[in-house]
Amino acid sequence: MHWFKIAVAAVYAGGLAPRTLYAAAQRGDLRVARIGAGRNLLTCDEWVDEWLSASAEERSNGLGSVGRRGKSELDERPAERAGLMHRLGAGGES
DSSP states (O other), X not given: OOEEEHHHHHHHTTSOOHHHHHHHHHHTSSOXXXXXXXXXXXXXXXXXXXXXXXXXXHHHTTSOOOOSSSSOGGGGOHHHHHHHHHHTTOSSOX
């Protein structure tokens, strides 16, 4: 499990705007850990993947919308995902 600030999680989610993730967290759609006061939120790759999957399922049922990629295309390309995780500074810590 890799923990991200919302801005980094937005990149991980396919380049979404951070405000999209903040809104999902506020609605309770995206799980987050609240640190301190204000917008100090952390989420993890597993929670982002769950949120994207749920959004993709809603869209396929005609119930909502999803970001550019839906569930991360990087799940199908482990080498690229590992490179992204390294660039995001999440090189394997849990």
